[in-house]
Amino acid sequence: MSAPTLTQDPAAKERRPRRPRAGAVRPPAQGFGKALRRNVTAHGFLIGAVLCFAFFSWYPIVREFLLAFQKTEDGQVSWTGWDNFVTIWNDPAFGQAWRNTLWFTALALVLGFAVPFVTALVINEFRHGQGYLRLLVYLPVMLPPTASVLLFKYLYDPGYGMFNEVLDAFGIPAQQWLQDPDTAMLSVVVASTWMNMGGATLIYLAALQGVPGELYEAAELDGAGLLRKVWHVTIPQTRLILALMLLMQIIATMQVFIEPFLLTGGAGPEGSTTTVVYLIYQYAFNFNNYGAAAALGLILLVLLAAFSAVYTRLNRATEE
Amino acid sequence: MSTRTLISPAALARPRGRLLYWLCFALVVVLFTLAFLGPLYWMVSGGLKTTQEAVQTPPTWVPGSVHPENYQRAWEVMDLARLLLNTLYYAFGALAFQLVLDVAAAYSLSKLRPVLGKAILGMMLVTLMIPATVLVVPQYLTVLDVPIVERNLLNSPWAIWLPSVTNAFNIFLLKRFFDSIPKELLDAASMDGAGPLRVLWSIVLPISRPILGVVSIFAVVGVWKDFLWPMLVLPDPTGQTLAVGIYSLATSVPENVLIAALTIASLPTLLLFLLFQRNIMSGLTAGGLKG
Numbered sequence: 001m002s003a004p005t006l007t008q009d010p011a012a013k014e015r016r017p018r019r020p021r022a023g024a025v026r027p028p029a030q031g032f033g034k035a036l037r038r039n040v041t042a043h044g045f046l047i048g049a050v051l052c053f054a055f056f057s058w059y060p061i062v063r064e065f066l067l068a069f070q071k072t073e074d075g076q077v078s079w080t081g082w083d084n085f086v087t088i089w090n091d092p093a094f095g096q097a098w099r100n101t102l103w104f105t106a107l108a109l110v111l112g113f114a115v116p117f118v119t120a121l122v123i124n125e126f127r128h129g130q131g132y133l134r135l136l137v138y139l140p141v142m143l144p145p146t147a148s149v150l151l152f153k154y155l156y157d158p159g160y161g162m163f164n165e166v167l168d169a170f171g172i173p174a175q176q177w178l179q180d181p182d183t184a185m186l187s188v189v190v191a192s193t194w195m196n197m198g199g200a201t202l203i204y205l206a207a208l209q210g211v212p213g214e215l216y217e218a219a220e221l222d223g224a225g226l227l228r229k230v231w232h233v234t235i236p237q238t239r240l241i242l243a244l245m246l247l248m249q250i251i252a253t254m255q256v257f258i259e260p261f262l263l264t265g266g267a268g269p270e271g272s273t274t275t276v277v278y279l280i281y282q283y284a285f286n287f288n289n290y291g292a293a294a295a296l297g298l299i300l301l302v303l304l305a306a307f308s309a310v311y312t313r314l315n316r317a318t319e320e
Numbered sequence: 321m322s323t324r325t326l327i328s329p330a331a332l333a334r335p336r337g338r339l340l341y342w343l344c345f346a347l348v349v350v351l352f353t354l355a356f357l358g359p360l361y362w363m364v365s366g367g368l369k370t371t372q373e374a375v376q377t378p379p380t381w382v383p384g385s386v387h388p389e390n391y392q393r394a395w396e397v398m399d400l401a402r403l404l405l406n407t408l409y410y411a412f413g414a415l416a417f418q419l420v421l422d423v424a425a426a427y428s429l430s431k432l433r434p435v436l437g438k439a440i441l442g443m444m445l446v447t448l449m450i451p452a453t454v455l456v457v458p459q460y461l462t463v464l465d466v467p468i469v470e471r472n473l474l475n476s477p478w479a480i481w482l483p484s485v486t487n488a489f490n491i492f493l494l495k496r497f498f499d500s501i502p503k504e505l506l507d508a509a510s511m512d513g514a515g516p517l518r519v520l521w522s523i524v525l526p527i528s529r530p531i532l533g534v535v536s537i538f539a540v541v542g543v544w545k546d547f548l549w550p551m552l553v554l555p556d557p558t559g560q561t562l563a564v565g566i567y568s569l570a571t572s573v574p575e576n577v578l579i580a581a582l583t584i585a586s587l588p589t590l591l592l593f594l595l596f597q598r599n600i601m602s603g604l605t606a607g608g609l610k611g
Contacts, residue, residue, distance in 0.1 A: 030330020041516050042434030049425035050440060052485035055449045055466060060458035067458060125325050126345055133349070135597065136356040142593040144545050146563040147582040151363050152568060161376045162362055163608055194359070220328060223445065229326055255439075255453040258547050262567065277453045284457045285552070297454040306448035 064301065067294030071093050082184060084295035086284075094296075097279040100185065101254055107189040108253040113246060116197045121230065134205065136320075138198035145195060149262040151192040153178070178264050181272035188273055192259045192295035196252075201246055207241040208234070236293050240318045247311040257281065276300055360586075367391060367580030374576040378528065385578075394581040395571055402558065403565040404588075410550070410561060411543035413477055414484035418539045419532070421485045426494035427520050431506060441495070442475040446487040453548070460552050479542065490535050497531040499526060534603030537596055544589050 071080045088094050116137075123133045140148055155162050156177040164174040177187045215233045224232060235242065260266055260273040266282070267274045276296065283295035331337045345551050366374055367390050369383045394400060463473045463483075473479040473528045501524060509519045525532070543561070557568065562585045570578055593600060 038432065039434050042428045042437070043431035043514070045424040045428035045432060045439065046434060046437075049444075049485055049491065052421065052482050053444060053447070055462060056483040057455070057486040058443065059467065060455050060462055061447070061450055063458035063461065064454060067461075078435035100338055121326070122348055125327055126341075126348070128345060129349060133352055134601065136352050137362070138601065139356055139590070139593070142541065142589045143586045144547075144563045144589065146547055147363075147586045148359075150566070150578065150582055152365065153361055154575065155359060155362065160375045160379050160575075162379055194355075208325075211325075216324055216326060216328070226326060233509050234326065251451065255451050257453060258474070274546060278587060280453070280457065281548075290461065291458060293457045301451055301454045304451040304454075305449050312449065 068298045084291040087292050088296050095272045097276045101276045105253045112193045116200035120201050124208045137201045140195050141198035145258050148195045181269045184268045184272045188259045207238045211237040216223050372575050378380050390580040394577045398569050403562045407561045410480045411540045413481045414543045415539040417481045422490045425483050426491045428500035430495045434608040448488050475556045
């Protein structure tokens with residue numbers, strides 16, 4: 001077959017010298033055929049990804065809604081209305097899981113939100129070694145979570161763990177960490193922050209580079225100290241990024257699973273680390289109650305989709 | 321070039337300021353090194369200790385006697401070679417699927433502009449709003465019995481590869497990059513008779529090398545780090561990934577062997593990071609937030 005050339009279509013060659021009038025309407029039949037061919041090609045390029053989305057994303061989303069109102073017994077699917085929601089509501093673990101998840105989110109916001117910001121502020125002040133410090137902070141993000149979580153489990157061990165050894169150096173008595181319902185969740189959050197803070201820190205660092213230096217100078221002329229400069233210049237200047245990261249953090253932490261699952265076996269001492277997603281996991285894969293799992297998942301979905309919607313609007317605002 | 325930050329250069333220029341700066345700097349470097357390299361040191365050195373030393377109270381900072389053979393034991397007892405190969409197989413398969421299908425989709429949405437393209441992109445982006453963990457249950461049921469084709473993908477690599485394509489963020493990132501390629505360039509190519517595939521291959525892809533690099537690294541790292549999904553869809557121990565395999569064997573091996581295994585599992589992505597640091601960090605800040 002010969003390669004297609006410009007001369008292949010004599011009509012096209014003839015048409016070329018004629019400059020089209022502004023707003024000229026093309027002959028419909030030719031335009032349609034061309035458009036059809038163009039669309040077939042375009043959809044051909046799309047089809048693979050669209051099929052994957054259809055099977056593994058769009059259909060499961062629809063199915064999540066259906067499952068929540070269905071019951072499967074011996075392979076028989078039946079509609080049950082709100083029964084699944086009543087089941088999870090009456091489960092004592094329901095309230096506890098939500099309380100724990102909110103507690104985790106709150107702790108993760110204090111640590112996981114503030115620590116990366118302060119870290120970025122500190123790194124940004126240095127004129128040396130920024131590359132090294134950034135590298136260090138991002139290092140844990142590259143570890144497989146299984147490895148970092150199991151490593152922390154080892155570090156937390158009340159007997160041979162290193163954390164108690166460090167506390168001992170400061171004269172603080174040894175803690176039970178993961179085995180104590182009071183400290184279990186905090187321990188999980190510390191591990192989680194260590195594992196995940198790298199990404200947020202780098203994003204804050206990028207945002208800090210955009211703060212105009214004159215503003216700091218102006219603040220100094222007004223006699224502002226370090227903290228006031230942070231409060232009145234840095235935070236307002238980076239507030240959109242901060243708001244976006246806050247939302248992202250909330251969305252991510254409310255889905256926490258692997259840290260409690262691996263550190264405390266999921267539930268933890270007296271159920272102190274049972275999270276909503278762990279409860280979903282239990283319903284689905286330990287009790288084979290997909291309906292209840294889906295119902296609980298749906299509640300989480302609605303809640304987090306609301307946060308996501310705010311995030312998207314805010315993100316669009318920063319683009320403009 | 322240095323930009324003005326919180327602390328004024330004038331304050332830093334004074335001898336007292338300079339002293340304070342270097343003091344703080346030294347403190348921060350030591351603190352960060354301890355906080356972020358400390359646990360890693362603990363991991364590497366823990367793998368070198370004897371079982372007895374690994375679980376003794378109080379713990380030792382430096383291994384009393386060095387036992388590199390723990391690493392060999394971990395490699396053999398936990399069958400790490402197999403787990404490592406599995407993970408590589410899943411990761412690079414997922415990478416291939418994402419590169420081919422997501423790039424084609426983004427190219428089509430950006431340059432070929434099909435009918436309903438906007439709607440399709442919109443539906444893809446909506447999936448970003450749905451919390452991933454919520455979808456695990458219906459996705460799992462789908463994998464158990466894929467509709468229409470009626471296949472069970474449990475224990476098959478397809479269960480990792482195909483869902484990895486549904487990465488709306490990747491498609492969006494690629495599309496935005498393709499959008500920035502001047503139209504004149506592509507028009508010139510099609511004038512010369514290049515079809516859409518040829519244009520993609522000879523013009524778009526070579527220009528897009530940086531973004532393809534970023535997407536590729538994240539694709540591989542994503543599979544390497546994933547836990548819940550591979551744990552659910554790959555229950556057969558011989559087909560598991562490193563992350564899952566190590567977890568399921570964690571309680572059956574002595575502490576020091578487990579810790580040696582953790583080190584081995586962490587090495588590939590750490591090396592990848594050290595090699596491609598620049599790309600990873602720029603990709604993260606470029607696409608990470610403003611997306």
